C-alpha cells in the first residue's frame with residue numbers, strides 16, 4: 001500500500017542532476033510522486049532514479065518506449081530492475097508490442113505499473129488531423145485506451161479532457177494518468193489539451209502530471225501544496 005497522499009506526479013524536466021535533486025529535497029515524498037523523463041534520464045541515467053528512490057519518492061520513469069516487441073520488452077525489464085513505480089510505452093506500438101510489454105514485467109517481485117501513451121497532450125485536433133488517421137482525436141484516444149486495457153496494461157496517459165469518456169468506457173480500476181495540467185491562469189506552454197487540477201480529478205483522472213507550474217514556481221513546495229489543497 002502506497003503512503004503517498006496525493007495524485008500529483010511532479011515532472012522533473014531538467015538537463016542535469018543538481019536542480020532535480022534540489023527540487024526533490026524541497027518536496028515531501030508523501031505529498032507527490034516524481035517523474036523522470038527523457039531529458040534527465042538521458043543525461044544522468046539510472047543512478048539519478050536510485051537517488052530519488054532512496055529519498056523516499058516513488059518514481060514514474062517516463063521514457064515512452066516505442067519499438068519492436070523484443071526491444072521494448074528488454075527495455076521494460078531493465079526499468080523494472082530499477083524498482084520504479086510506473087513505466088510507459090506508446091500504445092501505437094500495437095498489440096504484439098503491448099502483450100510483450102505486459103509479459104516482460106509480469107511475475108517480478110514488485111512490477112511497475114505499465115501505462116500506455118495514447119495521443120500526446122501537446123496535440124490539438126489540427127495537429128492530429130494532419131497525421132491522417134481518419135478519425136477524431138477523441139476517437140483515437142478511446143481506441144488506443146481500449147486496446148491498452150485489452151492487452152493487460154493498467155492504464156493510459158491521456159489528456160484530462162478525455163478522462164470522463166475513458167472512465168465511463170473502461171471502468172474505475174483503469175488508471176488515467178493526465179499531463180496537460182495547468183492551475184487557473186497559468187500559461188499553457190506547449191500543451192494544447194489542458195484542464196485545471198480540480199477539473200481533471202472531477203473528470204476522473206487518477207494521477208495529475210505537473211511539471212513547469214511547479215518546477216518554475218518561485219516556491220515549488222508552495223505551488224505543489226496549493227495544487228494538493230485544491231483537490
Ligand SMILES: O=c1ccn([C@@H]2O[C@H](COP(=O)(O)O)[C@@H](O)[C@H]2O)c(=O)[nH]1
Nearest residue numbers: 011037119120121179180209210211212
Ligand atoms: O501526452 C503527454 C505525455 C507526457 N507528457 C509529459 O508530462 C510532462 C508535462 O510537463 P508540463 O511542464 O506540466 O507541461 C512533461 O514531462 C511531458 O514530457 C506530456 O506533457 N504529455
